[in-house]
Amino acid sequence: MHTSIRNKILAGTALALAVSTVLTACGGEDSPAADAETDAAADAKPAAAVADPLVATFDGGLYILDSKTLEPAKTIELPGFNRVNPAGDEDHVVVSTDSGFRVLNATDQSFTGIEYKGAEPGHVVRHAGRTVLFTDGTGEVNVFDPADLAGGTKPEGRTYTSAEPHHGVAIELADGQLLSTLGTEEKRTGALVLDEKNKEIARSEECPGVHGEAAAKNEAVAVGCEDGVLLYRDGEFSKIDSPDAHGRIGTQVGSDTSPVLLGDYKTDPEAELERPTRISLIDTEKKKMRLVDLGTSYSFRSLARGPHDEALVLGTDGALHVIDPGTGEIEKKIPVVGAWQEPLDWQEARPTLFVRDHTAYVTEPGKKALHAVDLETGEKTSVTLPKSTNELSGVVAGH
Secondary structure (H helix, E strand, C coil): CCCCCCCCCCCCCCCCHHHCCECCCCCCCCCHHHHHHHHHHHHHCCCCCCCCCEEEEECCEEEEECCCCCCEEEEEECCCCCEEEECCCCCEEEEEECCEEEEEECCCCEEEEEEEECCCEEEEEEECCEEEEEECCCCEEEEECHHHHHHCCCCCCEEEECCCCCCCCEEECCCCCEEEEEECCCCEEEEEEECCCCCEEEEECCCCCCEEEEEEHHHEEEEEECCEEEEEECCEEEEEECCCCCCECCCEECCCCCCEEEECCECCCCCCCCCCCEEEEEECCCCEEEEEECCCCCCCCCEEECCCCCEEEECCCCEEEEECCCCCCEEEEEECCCCCCCCCCCCCCCCCEEEECCEEEEEEHHHCEEEEEECCCCCEEEEECCCCEEEEEECCCCC
16 A cells, blocks of 8 residues: 555655765765765764655756655765665665666665666566566666565565567566566566476567556556557466557566556557557456546656546656546546656656656646646646756555
8 A cells, every 4th residue: 555645744844955975876886084074074964864765867967856845855976877666665765777776765865885786777566575677788677675674775576587688577476486587688478487496487578669567456466568458467478459550568567456458559550659539448357448538648757546546647748647547538637737748768757647646746847847636636736847857756664
């Protein structure tokens, strides 16, 4: 279950930006004396804890944000292109850096020293009380219990290395089965399932271009394909085909209490960048797919689920589209940001959606703005940040 942003009280006041600690992606560049001075300053002025923090990336660093005021509690300098995901507990997020995955204690506003090194750190998946990291450059999978991050040392966990490195993803089920994608740097084909001892027990290579995953009710897990989704449920693989010959699904969002997954949907394999207007709703019980035309395009950072399992899509029309996943009906549109267009480069900033409990947080890079929208009332709170942000995430307990 998600942590309520209403039921916690801030443990202290936020630090000013002027006293923020500078961190680097790889470390080791500062002199010992400088490190000692930094450590001494940290001991003299310990960071005030931030309840339910948000974390946003900008060019060259991270903002740790107070989720109630939306103001930066601390700025951390971190060179390179960085990505952020919930670690699975109430305090930590996982930061993908140039050198690998690093664990940030967002509540205490400092890196823990826990690191999973490797080139091209990719997907971070939370499910059934486990967090799974997939490192594309090595094909390595790391699984751990996020509750074990509290000790400040790397948790003991499960590891698995793919036959070949590729842009992949993995998820561990409640019974210990591990589903991981199959592929190479040139071609991705499907997924396999391993038992608790990493022995293969199932495989399917009927998923060209496999990308992304999501879990639905009763642990139905889907990975996206260029022609639909590959579904793993009750120990067996099956395929849910797209209605088009090329109907690519690459981003999916699920809910443990809904059998329906929300996915993107693209049909032009030749496009430099396709800006689709349709989304997919994949019923994992009926094994059927429904397409819904929003009348506006969106990006891979536009999809989320609401507190009542509603499908949420942030459109380039600036509105948050609230969709009934069972019927495909667009129940309402909540204006949030100005009209925008998805950039050609996937690493470039664009409005990004992050949902926690009953609040949708939306960035608006063009205005250096961050908005918080109450999904029940539509009421919006906004702030202007010092710099334009790119990715947005936060602490989320559970999955």
